[in-house]
Amino acid sequence: MTVIHSAFTLSLALLAASTPAFAQKESNAKSATEAKAAKTAEDVAANWTTAPVIEAKKSRTGKVTVGGRTIGYTETAGTLTLRDMNGKPTGSIFYTAYTAPSTNGKRRPVTFLYNGGPGSSTLWLRMGSFAPMRVQTNEPQAVAPAPFPVTANEDTLIGSTDMVFLDAMGAGYSRPLGDTPASDFYGFDKDVDAFAKAITRYVTINKRWGDPKYIFGESYGTPRSAALAYKLEDQGMALNGVILLSSIMNYGVRQSGLDVDFIGLFPSYAATAWYHNRIADRPADVATIVEQARQFANGPYSAALAKGSDITPAEMDSVAQQMSRLTGLSPDFIKRANLRISLSRFRKELLRDNRTTIGRLDSRYTGMDDDAAGDRPEYDASSTGITGLYVGSFLERLSDMGYDTDLTYRLSARDGADWKWELSHKAPDGSTQNVVDSTTDLSAVMRTNPHLRVIALNGYYDMATPFFATEQSLKHMMLEPSLQKNLQFKYYESGHMIYLNPQSLHQMRLDMERYYAEGAR
Template structure:
């Protein structure tokens, strides 16, 4: 009898496990999704697309004709597992590395590259700039839908250095691991720490400790670069060079009530007015007009803004007139803006007579709004013009050329994910904690520790997201001694935030970076 009862109970238990979960009462009846979650939780969890704790690696071979030679390379797509100080795995960072074949690994330069956001994967640098393949953009126009123009990049930087492109945690294929939340990486210092660990992990895994080492950051990636450079120096990795592409290292200048951002944007406004032929007595080259704007911005304009409401009517009218001649807006508009022209207003107003707006990342791009009379643009045409091409091509390239197969979705951004609320506080190596970060302080500290470290800032004239004059300002505030100050250099291009989308600018970029590597690859010896 006991055996029969036990068998019956076992059968009933088995049936209950196999059957859908039934409600206790009609009022508590569960929906089908609820029943699915409750009864099949383990099955669902087993089918989740998770980043691997064990590091992945897929190796392929390729070649590209560039700079008068055939460059044969090995492409490695995979993941780097970073761990906390106790050795616990915390995140899996996706990377793609290109290494030139037949070179001594220990002496061959290696460069770590990343985009910014914060929240962006490193798809823009990977597919648009220095890798052996690239989206073939040129003029500032909207890219047509598929088939996209994509092919070998004869301006690749692979002739100078091996290249390692890394995605931030939460973007691309990079993910937190185990119980570690994404928010543990979503902040200035947390993010810099993750990249520091990833770079050190790659350096160890692939035996690159004796290689000349560089980092290239774009946009927010330049702010990251300042902190990462200091972190690496503090952990025994001496860098040869840091490249800042479209820089923003100091967010403090953007606080309301300060005039620094208006001053920083002014020469970019002037360059843009020159490009769109909105300047009276237009000089033949943009640099001549930009230099006039620089001098005005640092002199009469800065003085006028500092006076605030104490400025006289006569000086206010004079400043508005001079601004109009340099940036192409009417004196009346400038006066109504209290001499403080906002970026969104400039983008809407400059070509209002043509019923066109202009871009933010690249002010050469034109947009059309539903409301031509509105006060600000509806979108950034320089972003939407190329996004589809980049993400479509990369998804095909990584799966079918690099042969990296995964069920993990390639995220266009970490923004919008649960817990993504960027922590902007920063603790620099000198001074007190910051609520708005300025990692130029970190970079300056790294340069004082390593006086051979060279820094190259690459700037687009038409970039309003990270204006070149603001970069000049940030670098000037690093308070480097004269013998180190010369380690910082600037170059300028006829392009925007991603100046490499222009063929002409990309050629100039390669020439400038070739010189930079030749100067620094031997440890910066003079």
Template sequence: MRFGFAALLLAAAAAPTVAQDRKPPASNAELQKEKIEAAYANAPVEEREERSKGAVTVGGQRLPYTATAGTLTLRDLEGKPTASMFYTAYTLDGTKPGTKRPITFFYNGGPGSPTFWLHMGSFAPMRLRTGNPEFIRPAPYDFGPNPYTLLDKTDMVFLDAIGAGYSRPLGDMKPSAFYGTDEDADAFAKAILRYATKFGRWNSPKFLFGESYGTLRSGALAYQLQDRGMALNGVVLLSSIMNYGYRQPGLDQVYLNYLPSYAATAWYHNRLPNRPADVATIVQQARDFAVGPYMSALAKGQDISDAERDQVATRMSQLIGLSPDFIKRANLRIDLPRFQKELLRGSRQTIGRFDSRYTGTDSDAAGERPETDASSDAISGAFIATFSDYVTHTLGYKTDMPYRLSARDAAGWTWNWQHDAPNRMGKQNNPNTAVDLAAAMRANPYLQVLSMNGWYDMATPFFGTENDLGHMMLEPAQRPNLQFTYYPAGHMAYLNPEALAAMKRDLSAWYDRAVSVARSGTPPVAPSVGASEGPAQTPN
């Protein structure tokens, strides 16, 4: 009894304290704020999967597949969810966990871009059909089965970067945790590891396929995955930029990198006085000039003689179609916007950046730079509209969240360009992940790398790619693992149907080779992949 009475006294004594600790009723303003926040559309912590069936015919063979639009939840080492990454996967029907069927992870670049460009335009079973380098007509768009899909060679997973598309940070995670060279690569590594674990793909031959900044991601990612126990079979680099160091103001390498692309563009638009029969010829002439007289002239800076300046400007004019006087007034250094504006100035037209085959018209024909990128304007509406319809009504992924066309559109966008290079090479302020890829290739003698390039890509010029990858300092035994192909196209080389067909042939042969090399246990001694305009090659 005494114990019970004491308990009552204690309860009575505690009652006022409980009442004092109770949260006061929320004001109308607070209730309204909570209601609004509760109505926000957020990325799911629980992983989503929306599955649908389809079929595509490749080379006379019908390929039934399952399309999965869903999310992967990324977690830290303690298991806390940190981000939700949206993906679309295409798997051949009958594929089971533990399969030895290849799988490829695709992504675009930006940084901060979602992957609907590659998804809608390249090698998925469904594709937006494109044609001439001109503005795609408004809806309805020509979207349907893709006879050039890679589904006959590999399952495919298209991943959106955190902050882009439907991918988002979770909980209290800040965007800065994902907006950076190494932070971004870490997120993709976690997503790929999660996918392999969830769907039983650890024993599948694994490939990366990156476009634009996605190639820089691939360099870091290949090393990070290998460091975490996932050795890759191959990496495809489409329209590469592996080294941002060359793009710093005051460095001459960027002018060397662009010269062969300028020559290819001048050839295409028929601006050369002695135009050769094919683009590869003028490109090789520009390559030879760039690493010889042009490099020597730029290295001399203001100390170059008048005679040498005149000689170099005259040869440049023959290669890139601008007047010697304009070239000399630019100190032999032609910035891209100036070239875009100057090449066709006489016809009051500009040329595109992503694809210099495209032309546009500015309001001011005397301006210094194009007012817009004609090659981007020509395709963006069609890609955005087609994906928006396809993901909702065919794939069945429905959400109130907006599909962000770029992570840069969100608040808090700042990209951390620092990169922690492997093997104690130290911090880089301007990342060069070709050194990461080289480290992965040295450790894994079976890792195959295919660099695919468009002659008319002015965003990531192919000669810059040759320079970046040609300085990985690979040993002779590893050099056959690195191959190059070239196409009559721009940055998104698959927009050109002729190029897409050639890319499909080259990739099919390359996948067969990469898989057979790993299965045979014998590193290759010579490349076997063809190229659309000349043999596959390793640059000097």
């Protein structure tokens, strides 16, 4: 009985559906539902916060005094729209620029600056380094909450160059547009391509093709700069200079089973031990202990590590004693670590007797862990001490100048995003690198453009990108003698963010002024 009733009901339904009136009624109901859904989607979309396709810009003027000279400048916050080969908008890059008029009739240089990450916003360089206004820090110590100490920057570079600070895609206010997925930007070559497009766009719309052009990258921004310089050159934009701040050029040094990383870190260990007064026969200045450690790392230490398990007990003892003299660590601890002291262990061990750890970005900073017996610090005291100051002060400045957006300013593009490292870089010779080594790009572009001048700025207390590792990478580009003069190194008594130290920032500004002046000859 149930089967017959169900069949009868189904037959009536099929019959009704086959009649025009029933079909029309069903169609109308479907259309009303779709219209309601579309209206809901429109209402939701109207409240979505997206980056602008039409490029935004907000400007104001200011003045700053540098070395007794007052310089007027224009500050601009805006966006640059990136497009694919068909002209479709794919992304919006946020920037802040500082420009000044020429005073001698010569074309003013323009420098593009960015932080690293990968995927970091550029508020650190923007608020801490060479812009006409900066936050005041007296590191190495944690800074206080608001109100924020933002003042005129006596060490701005506006007297030597215009500056454009760019946020990486997905960081700051930079965002993909339309249906372009973030994954189209989250890889080494993809990231380089986005920066190349942004720089080209800025140069084009601001009519800067005939002006000297420089790029300035910090941390991960340094391997980006090497590949970016090559890409821009390949696309017809020859740069005047590449500025590398706190560099890591070859990520291969960190591969498991290799000793290169231990060697690259060693002179930084010695500098840190000198600063914290852990060296018995302490020289008067840090440069002296650094040079001793550099010679040891290049000689006996490298030779000992290369022997692996073939090293003799006598040589093990000798090398451990020399390491102890330069780092303040006990020979017994060094030998138990097989002469290979990881960064985490060093940061925990050096001041363990004081229940104190040292920073990674800047080893002068100290912190306190809950567990003083652990083998690694629980946090980086040199990082946590400044974030609130930088974020709050930058957003306040944007608000003051009237730049309005409902977007959230992201410190990093990597929040919830998958950055693709593997097989992510095609080298100039066409090979695909499993681990990025952009010294291949930098050496290639320095040979292609023999006028390109590269300067590496290094902090003695930077444990994230140690200066000796930078030397090792850049000095293995095997440049011809005629090109070696185009590569120079500068050193400061500071950490990864050299500009946190007012004295180091001042010296770095003087060094950079000379660098730009030499390029203008």
